[in-house]
Amino acid sequence: MTGTALLALLSIGTIAGAHFLSKARWTWRAPRIGIALWQALGLSWGIATIGALLGLALLPYGKGIFGGMPGMFGDQAGRLGTAHVAALLAAISLAAVLLTMLGYAVVRVVRARSRHRALLALVSRSDSAVPRGTLVLDHPGAAAYCVPGVRSSKVVVSAGTLELLDPAELAAVLAHERAHARERHDLVLLPFASLRQVFPQIRLVGRCLDAVELLIEMAADDRARRHRSPRELATALLRFAAARPAAAPSGTLGVAHTGHMPVMARVNRLLEPEPVSRSTRFAAMVAVPIIAGVPLLLYALPH
Template sequence: MTGTALLALISLGSVGGAHLLSRARWTWRMPRIGIALWQAIGLCWGVATIGALLGLALLPYRKGVLGGLPGLYGDQGARLNAMQVTALLGAIGLAAVLLVMLMFAIVRVVRARRRHRALLALVSRSDSSMPGTLVLDHPGAAAYCVPGVRSSKVVVSAGTLELLDRGELAAVLAHERAHARERHDLVLLPFASLRQVFPQFHLVGRCLDAVELLIEMAADDRARHGRPPRELATALLRFAAARPAAAPSGTLGVATHGDIPVMARVNRLLEPQPLSRRLRFAAAVAIPVIAGLPLLLLVLPH
């Protein structure tokens, strides 16, 4: 009973932690740690919630969650009352919905990218001055990457080539290559699928927005290595003023919508504020603890 209660408390605590983290600004100073924290909290919530429901259903066996599962196949299964059967069905249903929606999100993104790659093959052109980059003959501002397992495509529009100078363009291309190299699209998939599962909860949408912003900041950090940060900052401001259209489905663009995210990225590029060692160490320790504690409670008998 103690382990089940702890799993329930951890599940509720992860929701509260997500609420606080969605409003936090210190993560902007170390976006990769912030992304890892979000992943740990997401894993913690899923494991703890499913584990608490399973623990409630398997209370009669007094062997914990994993230890009690074999009892469902024996004669002891008849000992489950209505509440415990409901908890068992809830755990199975939640796990199934999360997995199915994640697979659905993966299939949808793969199909969208396949269609967009086929379209790019028809309407884009290569530029010898930008190896590995495709150019769209479109007057609007656009710059995005199409991630892939074997090859990723970085796409810019003719309007972008006119909008940015050489240094700004190089910074934008480095930003997009960072998205592709670090596979930020895979980071977003679980959060995007979670929003599909719980569209009515505004917290889930805020979580996705926070992760998207941290991903952009992480790519910004990678892009400014070896070049003046002002180049990417001015490129972001030019993109914001040009009001680019949203990046195609399944891709990652250089500019996010809204003035606040853009200004937050520009300010941290021009006036970086490194995270203190103490806070960085605390966050680094918290990540495995948050992710691992519910998994440990699943294994331990209670």
Template sequence: MTGAALLALLAVGTVGGAHLLARARWTWRAPRLGIALWQALGLSWGVATIGALLGFALLPYRRGIAYGVPGLIGDQAARMGAPHVAALLAAIGLTVVLVVMLVFAIVRVVRARRRHRALLSLVSRRDSAVPGTLVLDHPGAAAYCVPGVRSSKVVVSAGTLALLDADELAAVLAHERAHARERHDLVLLPFASLRQVFPQIGLVGRCLDAVELLIEMAADDRARRHRPPRELATALLRFAAARPGPAPSGTLGVASPDDMPVMARVNRLITPNPVGRPARFAAGLAVPVIATLPLFLYVLPH
């Protein structure tokens, strides 16, 4: 039972780790590392939870998960009692739900982007002041990226062109191109689908919020490689004052109407405080360990 117990303990531990990481502020100083930790925790939770259920289901075979499955198939589950069958069905059910919801989230986002691209082809225009960018004739402040496999589109509103000066606008466009280049939309998909599976669990919503903020900070960091950080900081403050609406479904916007994340982003742009090398090394080492540990426990005898 060692493997199943360790997998159950690991599943509980990842939930505790998610609570701590959702409240952590050091990740703001290294957003890419924070995103990698979130991805490792999410993967580890799913694999460990399914593994704990499978491990309990396969206890009668006393060979662990990896070597117990052939025995299960060979004797058609003849040795399993009702609790073990229930655990097996729960493991299969959880796997199916997670996979189906992820596919559903992908299909929904793809459809939303297709509709929005079709709409943009009708209502947007090109402007020589912002080459390579689509402009919407709308007085409100808006700037967002429509990610894509073959081509991404960066969209700004006429209100944004009037709101920002040339340097601030260039910083905002660099931020949006960073979203497109690093495919941050793919990072968000598993967490968004997990919220669809567990909509009533507050921790899942906090996890998604934390990852969304880290993604914005990662795009800020890439943008300031090309533009002075103060330009993006002032642009974010102008956006916050203009109270922009939420970005369209399936897109990634430069700013939200929530003041707290905007001020956190502005503060780190103005006064950067990167994580020290020892802490960065330790966190970087933790990522592969957290992500792969459940797989090793799958082959541990029970």
């Protein structure tokens, strides 16, 4: 029973951790560490929740999850009572739903990108004002986004963006979009987007996705300012916010959030960076493998 109880407590603990992390601001100073913490929390929640249900189902065998599975298959679940069977079905159902929705999210994004790439082939053009490989859309509105891909990624800007930004600001925006492509931030978002599809009515899930989206934008900002002046990107973000750009197409990653607060948060950290303390960085880096790995260790603990 000890392992099952610990897994249940860990499941609840990850929910509480997500609540506090969604409100944390120190992660803005180290967005990559914040992203890693979010990934560890999400993975830990799934493994711990499914594990707690499996542990409850396998209690009659008294050998934990890894030890109880062979016994259950050996006697064809003969020791399981009604409550144990219900727990087993709940564990299988939850795992199936999470994996199915993740697969559905992947398929949906791939299809959306494929359609958008086909559209870009028809309506986009090259332009001497942007580096080779960057596509330009003849649209008066402000738009800049990345279409990630396995073999190649596309960076797209609108004609309105070319008029809105000066060359230095445009270069900073393009560096930001290339950062999204290199670090494959689209893959970071997929599990959280699929989780929101599973639990659309739970506000915490929406806050988690919003927090991760903001952190990947900040991570791309950090990579862009390795090559461009932070002020160039900051002024570009402000110009985009004032121009009220439309949302980026489905399956893509845009340069600016439509919300006022996220844009100003990014601008402020670009102009006045505050590095995270070594102790906080070390503690977070140690916490990531612990949070992600402990549930699996509890699977092997005799219950």
